[in-house]
Amino acid sequence: MIKSNISQGDPMKVMQTNGQTGHVDFVGAGPGDPELLTLKALTAFQRADVVLHDRLISAEVLQLAGRNARLVDVGKAGFEHSWKQEDIDALLVEYALEGQRVVRLKSGDATLFGRLDEEIDALDAAGIPWSIVPGITAASAAVAGIGQSLTQRGRNSSVRFLTGHDMKGFADHDWTALARAGSVAAIYMGKKSARFIQGRLIMHGADRATPVTVIENASRPDQRILATTLDQLPVDLAAAGFDGPALTFYGLAPRDAAGTATEFNKELA
Ligand SMILES: C[S@@+](CC[C@H](N)C(=O)[O-])C[C@H]1O[C@@H](n2cnc3c(N)ncnc32)[C@H](O)[C@@H]1O
Numbered sequence: 001m002i003k004s005n006i007s008q009g010d011p012m013k014v015m016q017t018n019g020q021t022g023h024v025d026f027v028g029a030g031p032g033d034p035e036l037l038t039l040k041a042l043t044a045f046q047r048a049d050v051v052l053h054d055r056l057i058s059a060e061v062l063q064l065a066g067r068n069a070r071l072v073d074v075g076k077a078g079f080e081h082s083w084k085q086e087d088i089d090a091l092l093v094e095y096a097l098e099g100q101r102v103v104r105l106k107s108g109d110a111t112l113f114g115r116l117d118e119e120i121d122a123l124d125a126a127g128i129p130w131s132i133v134p135g136i137t138a139a140s141a142a143v144a145g146i147g148q149s150l151t152q153r154g155r156n157s158s159v160r161f162l163t164g165h166d167m168k169g170f171a172d173h174d175w176t177a178l179a180r181a182g183s184v185a186a187i188y189m190g191k192k193s194a195r196f197i198q199g200r201l202i203m204h205g206a207d208r209a210t211p212v213t214v215i216e217n218a219s220r221p222d223q224r225i226l227a228t229t230l231d232q233l234p235v236d237l238a239a240a241g242f243d244g245p246a247l248t249f250y251g252l253a254p255r256d257a258a259g260t261a262t263e264f265n266k267e268l269a
Helices: 039-046 085-097 116-125 138-145 175-179 194-203 233-240 256-260 264-268
Strands: 023-028 050-053 070-073 101-106 130-133 160-163 185-188 211-216 224-229 246-250
Touching (some): 023 085, 050 085, 085 101, 085 116, 116 130, 138 185, 175 194, 194 233, 224 233
Parallel strands (some): 023 130
Antiparallel strands (some): 211 224
């Protein structure tokens, strides 16, 4: 069902110790709710010999791995043991060269802020075939959680996906464009950079009253929502004390009628 891509590397380099072809599926695990895994993700996950997963993958999702799959936590954040990207690349190659069916499980969608290209480059260099299984990104789950839509006729005909920080520190963006009325952005990894982002936007003319909503643990049972303004963002965020993954929407407030939206399963019950 999941087709291998055409690898750029030399196929002769794929010398398997068990005579089978190694393969890596990059699988988007979604935002945490196991019911938001795609069927394709589940298939890949359940037939994997080895699953290399990020720190943000929920326990409920990990429980769905095949019974014999080896789970390897290669999470990079936090202050505990931290995996270097090159070590993850090397491990992927090593397992695939052993002929293992490897799933590289990334939170949300693997193509967004997931350092996917570095891992693909390592596989290509070793001639290992791979494929990508899309997942539901945090912004999609978070916007559903506030009963909003990412775009709206007459308000915004585009939406930006931003990261709060990159390898050089706080990430720079087109602040002038973002500061225009009606702009909407989904900001990933935006907690630590909240004050920086606020300052840049106000400096470039953004209205201090622009709505900002922060959704922690989107799609999970412990989801929390902070509705604030650009002006109050750093203060309110600090007071909220969010310590889980959080997605910040710049330019979106929870819909007033969000309380009337029922959860999918509750509606069916
Ligand atoms: C390294 S990025 C990976 C994003 C992921 N590839 C995706 O498509 O959602 C991690 C960031 O995604 C956001 N994130 C991931 N899961 C989330 C969740 N369940 N609720 C809110 N934000 C989440 C947070 O901003 C977190 O710091």
